[in-house]
Amino acid sequence: MYTYEHDEAVRKLLNKRTPALPAELVLNCVRKTHSKADIFLQTREKFGSPLYFLDIxxxxxxxxxxxxxxxxxxxxxxxxxxxxxxxxxxxxxxxxxxxxxxxxxxxxxxxxxxxxxxxxxxxxxxxxxxxxxxxxxxxxxxxxxxxxxxxxxxxxxxxxxxxxxxxxxxxxxxxxxxxxxxxxxxxxxxxxxxxxxxxxxxxxxxxxxxxxxxxxxxxxxxxxxxxxxxxxxxxxxxxxxxxxxxxxxxxxxxxxxxxxxxxxxxxxxxxxxxxxxxxxxxxxxxxxxxxxxxxxxxxxxxxxxxxxxxxxxxxxxxIAHGAIHMLLTVEDMKQPDIAITDGATNMLGWERYEMDYFPVINVSKVSETEHPMMVLGSLCTPHDVWGFAYHGSGMSIGDLLVVPDQGAYTYSLRQNFIKTIPESVVFDGKKVNMVNCTSIL
Ligand SMILES: Cc1ncc(COP(=O)(O)O)c(C=O)c1O
The missing domain is CATH 3.20.20.10 (Alanine racemase)
Structure with missing residues (x-):
């Protein structure tokens, strides 16, 4: 039965204001990713994509x-x-x-x-x-x-x-x-x-x-x-x-x-x-x-x-949060507002970015400005979202996108769903090497 308490609860909720994400927090993350743009681009050149990039x-x-x-x-x-x-x-x-x-x-x-x-x-x-x-x-x-x-x-x-x-x-x-x-x-x-x-x-x-x-x-x-x-x-x-x-x-x-x-x-x-x-x-x-x-x-x-x-x-x-960045290539574009990447949310195992926000950063076209764009994965399901915006000066097929700081509760939930699980590379601070870890959990 609908009561006065329900009314009150709805009123309270409508008056609630979850704070806006401070721009400087996002910019710190974007700048940190930009500072490694060359390493990310060289890594894809050598090992292809999609990749888990382990940041030791x-x-x-x-x-x-x-x-x-x-x-x-x-x-x-x-x-x-x-x-x-x-x-x-x-x-x-x-x-x-x-x-x-x-x-x-x-x-x-x-x-x-x-x-x-x-x-x-x-x-x-x-x-x-x-x-x-x-x-x-x-x-x-x-x-x-x-x-x-x-x-x-x-x-x-x-x-x-x-x-x-x-x-x-x-x-x-x-x-x-x-x-x-x-x-x-x-x-x-x-x-x-x-x-x-x-x-x-x-x-x-x-x-x-x-x-x-x-x-x-x-x-x-x-x-x-x-x-x-x-x-x-x-x-x-x-x-x-x-x-x-x-x-x-x-x-x-x-x-x-x-x-x-x-x-x-x-x-x-x-x-x-x-x-x-x-x-x-x-x-x-x-x-x-x-x-x-x-x-x-x-x-x-x-x-x-x-x-x-x-x-x-x-x-x-x-501890795990900043240890893995996702490297993805834009594989297709449909209409001006849909980009589809080679990697997909089976890399994460759950539909994380239908709720959570994390910047999707175009390291092929570096810019600190964020633009609306549906950045989607290539699984044959609509529940395959990286984000609804990207940082960059444009977006074209072949661009390299980075979703940084995805080390926690992603890799350990990965799924062999439609697509296979991508390879991992390890960055030790100087060089990047591929690791084969399919044989261990
Ligand atoms: C028993 C136990 N310890 C530690 C953790 C790690 O928690 P967190 O990743 O939030 O630090 C978990 C997470 O579910 C847990 O169940």
Whole structure:
């Protein structure tokens, strides 16, 4: 039944204004891409297109920045890169070489981490199979299994070999998120049960997603602190680490097409106005140094009074974001406003740019001006969009387009759908080489 509350909600939504994406944020990204235009053009000359262009210096810079932000506020901190955000073997290998641990969530990811030389692994994720747990236990020298349930602990009992374990705590009552972890009040029971196994209980994990600012994360630390405070002293002593999970957004904020902003969706439905393709919106985000500081304050206030322990984190998006750029060639043009590229959204695995905004940059015709244009992929489906605008001084068949900073939740979701998955090239700061990675996950 339609009520006054519905009216109020609609009124509120119509008055909402998601901020415009600041022009300088887009320009920074465009200029950074322009500065590598020659490298991109030479790469296509040598290797063709479409391509995943792996930017190793950008990857290392992000990883260092993350480590430094958290090392500055915690005495004993270990980051584990969340492989689900980007499972390219070159990325995993580089991060492992640079001292990061790897967070895996399946036997397949575990095997990739081993193949890529990971020295420290945390194995998270629900419903691990006996085969997956056996693989992890057979590499107990470098692994901590983050149990997701009592069932997993029972499976470890049947395996009957020593391994370090932690347990994930459920953080939300949201129906779909309840699938993760054990309830906070079950922690004591879990530790008691672990005492009767070969597994060595040594820590607690939680994870929250999509954190543009630290508030939610800080609240979870506070809740966990209350739980830990109530544990018997002997259990408190067993906690050697708290793993605060991932979910750190990039400081540029969340970029979206105007249509995606909540109030615009409603406007569009009511007025049926198409949105302006040059109108982009954003949700601001906290920079990682301030984020780390807020978390450290929370940990010092709510956890360290009860236990002394190491801190782990599982960043994915923050580190992977700038590590891959998509290289595409304009293959066809239809009418003045439709360009079709050789690469398609099977490179990403989801219809990302029907909601999100990222600049499409023509490096064959460099300009800082953005123009409307439907830039579409070549899949035989209309749900194959790179963007509704491009930066450049024109657009013609044969031009090289770059969609920068597409390292997170794209490559790892790629699909063999209609088109095959493109090749990858690796830029090490000096030269570009092709890598063959089809044989590993
Ligand atoms: C358990 C766990 N850890 C870490 C991450 C990484 O999150 P993000 O890429 O947002 O940092 C995820 C993402 O879903 C996750 O499920």
């Amino acid at each position: 210096p950008a990857l290392i810079e992000r990883a260092e920045r993350f480590k430094n932000a958290f090392n500055a506020v915690f005495n004993d901190f270990t980051p584990y890169f969340a492989m689900k955000s980007c499972n390219h073997p070159e990325i995993i290998r580089t991060l492992a070489e640079n001292g990061l641990g790897i967070d895996v969530s399946s036997g397949a990811e575990f095997q990739t981490a081993l193949n890529c030389g990971a020295k420290k692994i945390v194995f998270s994720g629900p419903a691990k199979t006996i085969a997956e747990l056996e693989l992890a236990v057979s590499h107990a020298d470098r692994t901590i299994i983050l149990c997701d349930s009592f069932t997993e602990l029972k499976k470890l009992m049947t395996i009957g070999k020593p391994v370090s374990i932690g347990v994930r705590i459920t953080t939300e009552n949201n129906p779909l998120w309840r699938k993760f972890g054990i309830q906070p009040h079950e922690l004591e029971e879990f530790i008691n049960m672990a005492e009767n196994t070969c597994a060595r209980f040594c820590g607690v994990q939680f994870h929250s997603s999509w954190n543009l600012k630290p508030d939610n994360h800080v609240e979870l630390v506070q809740k966990l602190g209350k739980n830990i405070r109530n544990l018997p002293e002997k259990h408190k002593k067993q906690i050697d680490f708290i793993d605060i999970g991932g979910g750190y957004w990039v400081e540029e904020g969340e970029w979206m097409l105007a249509d995606t902003a909540e109030e615009m969706k409603l406007n569009k439905q009511l007025l049926n106005h198409p949105c302006d393709p040059l109108d982009h919106r954003y949700l601001p985000s906290t920079d990682i140094e301030a984020y780390a500081l807020a978390l450290a304050d929370a940990v010092k206030k709510h956890i360290f009074p009860h236990i002394t322990c190491r801190i782990f984190a599982e960043p994915g998006r923050f």
